[in-house]
Amino acid sequence: MSLALQWAASRATVATDPKTTARSAAALRADVGETITEDGIGAARALELFEDVLLPATRSVEDPMNLAHIPAAPTRAAVAFDTVVSAANVFGGVWECGAGAIFAENQVLRWLADLLGWPEDAAGVFVAGGTHGNLSALATARDHALRTRGHRPEGGWALACASTAHSSIASAARLLDMDVVTVPVDDHGHLTGAALAPVLAADPRICAVVASGGTTNAGIVDEIGSVVEVAHRHGAWVHVDGAYGGAALAAPTARERFAGIEEADSFIVDPHKWLFAPYDCCALLYRDPRPAAATHSQHAAYLDSIDRGESNPTDLAAHLSRRTRGLPLWYSLATHGTAAYTAAIERCLASARTVARAIEETEHLELLLQPELSVVVFRRPGWSPAAYRRWSQRLAQEGTLLCLPTAFAGEIALRLAFVNPATSPGTVIEVLRSTTTADDGS
Ligand SMILES: Cc1ncc(COP(=O)(O)O)c(C=O)c1O
DSSP states (O other), rough: OOOHHHHHHTTTTTTOOOOOOOOOOHHHHHHHHOOOOOOOOOOEEEHHHHIIIGGGGGGGOOTBBOOOSOOOOOOOOHHHHHHHHHHHOOSSSSHHHHHHHHHHHHHHHHHHHHHOOOOTTEEEEEESEEEEHHHHHHHHHHHHHHHHHHHHOOOEEEEEEESOOOHHHHHHHHHTTTTEEEOOOOOTTTOOOHHHHHHHHOOOOEEEEEEEEEEETOOOOHHHHHHHHHHHHHHHEEEEOTTTTGGGGOOOOGGGGOOOOOOOOEEEEEHHHHHHOOSSOEEEEEEEOHHHHHOOOOOGGGGGTOOTTOOOOOGGTTTTSOOTHHHHHHHHHOOOOOOOOHHHHHHHHHHHHHHHHHHOOOOOOOOOSSSSSEEEEEEEEEOOHHHHHHHHHHHHHTTOOOOOEEEETTEEEEEEEEOOOTOHHHHHHHHHHOHHHHSOOO
């Protein structure tokens, strides 16, 4: 047992290896063999296999030069405290079991509610990830519409969003048996109230609108203020998906982009993306938590004694048992203070702006849009899709930079997501110089 704890203690301070990468199950089977045996293989062997074979077959998400997808950059305090949360093993579903831990989680949720400009009775819960948070919020929205309208509309319920909304929104809609109505974006990629108005007027099935508080592909923040205004006029719920970008609410240079979020109905942000917490962690908040409790509270003979007057996280999402997964963030925030978070997020925003400017000034590269948050999307005119892939793979294999191709406006592009304050923009710019060659440089 102490072997695992010692390993965790040393790992929390060691840099990860950017060259680690996935391997096939067949290759892993050949190296690992069968580990689930009648007598057990022993802690030393199991840990040895984990360290030597299994962990190297995973990607280093927190390397400062990993700028692919949405990487992660948990503070050492948050990582260390995640092991504490496991050791404490608190049941975080209901207040009467987890009061102390839930109290601390709620202080973090209150910090987020203040950033949103939400009232005192706003409340929330930490769930596993943005997908779970979006699903729980949209289930609340649909159920709330049924309660307030009194009947299911002919043709079933629908939600409206831009085509740039995260794939988890379409997934939630499928699970909730809702249609997705796509609203065209403006010239700069934003969902706007102006485009939403005729869509809502034409389709009374729409009971929820999803605005992105930072699209995953390009970091675009929808025009939340006008979306909220139009949606509420039509009696539709507004959910803001800030899984990636919501952290920027804490950054004065970006907060204005979220204007109007004060009146949104629900919101998520993933601390495992840009709030420096380890996996897995999504903060789901409701401006008014009562519709969520009406949707998600579970009832059974053995649950009836639960005090529903207290803050019971289980009532606010689709779950019952839960780990108090907000605590690593709580510990790190309590340790470092919110000013350090603001500074770290601003640093990522500044890195994105610096790299974007350098791309703009590089003759053979094309910046595809000014970064609204911390995602930079650009192109290398003249390269074939195969050249993009070769360049990206070569840098990944060397462990120099993880920058994967994406699509933007229907064409291949490159994308850098800055969520790690340790990333040096100068080093990234230096690596981008390897795009000068007419081919991919390999
Ligand atoms: C905007 C957005 N929403 C939702 C999600 C889904 O979050 P998760 O992967 O935590 O389920 C992501 C993931 O990248 C995202 O970027």
